[in-house]
Amino acid sequence: MRRGWGVDARGRSAWRRGWLPAALALLVGVLLTGHALLPNRIGRLGSLLETFLPWLGAAVPVLLLPALLRRSVAALLALALPVTAWLGLFGAALLPGDPGDGSDGGITVVQHNVSDTNPDPAGTAGALARVRADLVGIQELTAPAMSAYAAVLGRDYPYRSVHGTVGLWSRHPLLDDRPLDIRPAGFGPDWNRGLRATARMPGGDVAVYVAHLPSVRFGLPDGFGTARRDESAGLLARAIDAEPLATVILLGDLNSTVHDRGLAPVRELLPSTAPAFPFSWPAALPVARIDQVMARSVTVADLWTLPATGSDHLPIAARLGR
Structure with missing residues (x-):
């Protein structure tokens, strides 16, 4: 006893x-x-x-x-x-954070993998628009759903850039927008999941990148299959490293968490990012945040999830400031 x-x-x-x-x-x-x-x-x-x-x-x-x-x-x-x-x-x-309402002169952004099987693209677009963000980055855009996103987001976001399956909607003019080649070796020309644009913000020009890195798989014999994702992250980092504008914002489904070493080349160039919380994937029972907002020369002051849409990811929103 x-x-x-x-x-x-x-x-x-x-x-x-x-x-x-x-x-x-x-x-x-x-x-x-x-x-x-x-x-x-x-x-x-x-x-x-x-x-x-x-x-x-x-x-x-x-x-x-x-x-x-x-x-x-x-x-x-x-x-x-x-x-x-x-x-x-x-x-x-x-620690509690204040998402803010944009009155402090900062930048509000939304990032969402909307899912290429989303049954309600118009409803999803409406949910993103309600945040009243400055920039909205989207992945897994499909041709059939494009008209719904364009119609709903176009009411408040007159400027957009769409390349392949990624898109950027902005309240401010977008200049010099172009596709961003982050294809790993062996991926065909129809795999286009990156873009870069200059957003003419009130505080100055900002380079905005939208990216969707390859998915990872877990199984035999490779275990946690991140090789293609890591290769794509390296290509993304190379483009950011060559970026001439001082201020850079990345919105992306990176299929990687902030602590994953596969994201290290990008994280070293964009040192401001939110902590691992809140989680964004899978939407039904989130266990990790693989959707990221990262920045250089501005600080990701707060990041929060939005209510579920028709996607298997939760949207995330973030406030950035000097």
Whole structure:
């Protein structure tokens, strides 16, 4: 029989029992703090871990229960490592933010993969327009749905750029818009999922990129199949690196989370991005945010999800400021 937090029936003190939950807690803490050191050579396990990195925090309450049941001081102290690491990575996302209404002179943007099987493109376009953003970036546009998006968004967004399956709607003039070639090797000329345009904003010209990186797959023998996505991210980074305008905004379904090393070439060039929260995919039960707003020379001050549309992604909106 346990004797409170003292010696148990087997003569073990609170410091000497509960080593298994203590070891597991330390392992979780090490993965959180050292995830970048996990090699990607075997099944791209590093990218897989980083995609779902916030969920490692769920191990804390799971391990807290046996630590308390076993009255283990060692396990409780070990839990301090994952708690501290998780808060360091994601704690800022728990603080309340103010989306704002545009009155502060900042830029409001919306990013949404609308899904090429969306049954209600007009309703989706209306939901995006209600945000009253300055810029709206869209992926998975289809020819049959294009007229619905053009009709609804065109009421408030007189300027647009559409190339392939990606589009940009703007309240401000768009200049020098062109397709952006981010095709991995072996992809045909009909795969066009990137564009670049100059938005003539009240505060100055802004280079706006809209991109949809290749999807990833999980299975044998490749494991977490991110090679084509990573190659496309490298091409996107190369274009951004050559961008002459100082201010850059990227709106995209990058099929990558902010911590995924596959996005590192882009993240290094566009250092301002929101934390991993809130999640945007899948819309029915979001477990990760693979839709991103990233920027250079302006700060992503806040990011939030919008109500579900007919897509398998949730739309996201963000406020950017100097």
